[in-house]
Amino acid sequence: MAVFASPTGTGPKAYLSRRYRLSASHRLHSDTFSEEKNWAVYGKCNNPHGHGHNYVVEVTLGGRVSPTTGMVCDLGELDRFAQTNLLARFDHMNLNTLPEFRDAVSTTENFTIEVYRIFERFAGAKVERVRVEETSNNSFEYAGGRTGEVERL
């Protein structure tokens, strides 16, 4: 909706972050490693039956605040995009069975990069950073390779 994003406007630039929760299973395993090496590298995460996490995906979008709406982007539009492109695809799934992880180990590093690429397609505002909490002790951030953005945000 044109009233929201103001990419060329003169308003101040702000960053909006939204958190989504999804639960999924995975198994860390590399076909290039032997069985012993997989166990040595991934430990219990290599359990052939898999295990799961409650992931928290935090997406940060940046843009000029529209003078008419006071917003960086339409939150409803963002939530609908996330429902279709993130939650419907990954929530209550086994990550290893999905095409995104056919050739990549389903680490949260790779998942974070995949989520960033998904939100690059969101037309309402520019994704600046994705942060994924695998557990409350582990989190991962990706800003499209722009380390400066991570430091600033």
Add this chain to the structure above:
Amino acid sequence: MILLTRKAEFSSAHYYWNDAWPAEQNARVFGKCANKNGHGHNYTLEVTVAGEVDPVSGFVVDLKELKDILEREVVSVYDHRHLNLEVPEFAGRVPTTENIAIAIWERLEDKIPHAKLHRVRVYEMPELFADYYGER
């Protein structure tokens, strides 16, 4: 340089409305946030300042002083108030999370001694927050 963050909380009412638009456009764009009777949130404010550590005190800023500044400049003005009706900067500005972060930045920018305001983060709820770094 060290970054130091202080939290504060305030609970406020607001609604989203653009006077330049007819009622049906406000309802379409802002949805349930356009209810003119208002609704409210428990906001969490995180103010991050940047500065050098004073060799004598070991502080970047005196946290008690920073707490008092946040209380005086923000919490006492916003807490248990209706943002649209009682806080002057929102008379002509929709009190979205983005605009609240910008307004708080403007309130604090010149008020912090010995340190530079780095970031204002406002959580409307744990799942939604806005950051402002003074990028005009």
